[in-house]
Amino acid sequence: MLVTPLTLPQRHGRSTITVHGDVVVKEHADIEAARREAWWFDQFPWACPRLLGRSGATLVIERHPVAAEEPEWRPVAAMRALLERLHLCGVHHRDVHAKNVVRMPDDSPRLIDWETATMAWTERSYDLAGPEASGIDKPVEHEGYSEQWWGGPTRWSLGRFWEAP
Numbered sequence: 001m002l003v004t005p006l007t008l009p010q011r012h013g014r015s016t017i018t019v020h021g022d023v024v025v026k027e028h029a030d031i032e033a034a035r036r037e038a039w040w041f042d043q044f045p046w047a048c049p050r051l052l053g054r055s056g057a058t059l060v061i062e063r064h065p066v067a068a069e070e071p072e073w074r075p076v077a078a079m080r081a082l083l084e085r086l087h088l089c090g091v092h093h094r095d096v097h098a099k100n101v102v103r104m105p106d107d108s109p110r111l112i113d114w115e116t117a118t119m120a121w122t123e124r125s126y127d128l129a130g131p132e133a134s135g136i137d138k139p140v141e142h143e144g145y146s147e148q149w150w151g152g153p154t155r156w157s158l159g160r161f162w163e164a165p
Contacts, residue, residue, distance in 0.1 A: 014115060014141065019063060024112075028057040033115060040114035047086055049102055049110050061112065064102035068156060076164040079109045080128070083150070087125035093117050094139050095148045096127045097156040116141050 016027045028034040034057040041051035041061075050062040067073060079101065086093065093100075094116045101109050116139035126134040130149045138147050146152055151159045158164065 022063050023052060024061045024063045026059045026061060028059070031057040033057070034059055037114045040117050044086070044089070044091065047082060047091075047111055048114070049104070049112065064104055064110070066099055066112075067101040067103065067109070067158075067161065068098040070103060071161070073103055073107070074162045074164070075103075075107065075109045076158075076162050078107075079158060080150075082109055082111070083125055083127045086127070087122075090119045090121045091117060092120060092122075092126035092134065092136050094126055094136070095142075096150060096158060097148045097152070097154065098158060098161040099156055100148075101158070 014029055014033060018025045018027075026034075026037075028037070034054065038051060038054050038059055041048045041059075049064050051059060052062055053060040065073075083093075083096065093111055093114065095113050096111065100111055100113045102112055104110055118136065118139075120136055122134050122136060124134045126136040126149060128150050130151060131138045131147050142148065146154045148154070149157065150164075151157060155161065
């Protein structure tokens with residue numbers, strides 16, 4: 001059966017994303033990048049939407065609305081708790097912003113776009129405190145762009161988007 005995309009494919013440098021109804025198809029340019037991203041979905045299912053399948057460089061992910069599409073939805077405390085829990089596991093997503101937070105059916109937040117995530121045991125979370133305070137480097141993939149963390153300088157940072165401290 002042929003499924004007509006709800007959105008045209010969007011090229012994001014390292015991947016192409018197409019939405020087909022209730023799934024997102026993410027085609028990575030590099031098979032290793034797909035393998036690495038899928039690993040995060042497998043290891044931290046409580047922090048991600050469901051990974052429905054993987055074939056080569058393609059991931060199929062359960063689709064949910066993103067925070068940027070629902071500005072009235074502001075799960076500030078739940079998102080902070082999720083980022084703190086990830087930090088306790090040594091995880092730094094390093095691309096936390098309103099376009100990478102999805103709203104699950106129970107209103108809880110989850111993260112998508114795990115390409116730049118890393119593991120390191122630090123006193124402070126990159127995602128909550130930023131690269132300088134955490135001692136974690138900004139991803140090389142983000143060169144030329146602002147850091148993506150809670151208090152980052154962009155309008156999509158969660159602190160600004162949700163007007164949260």
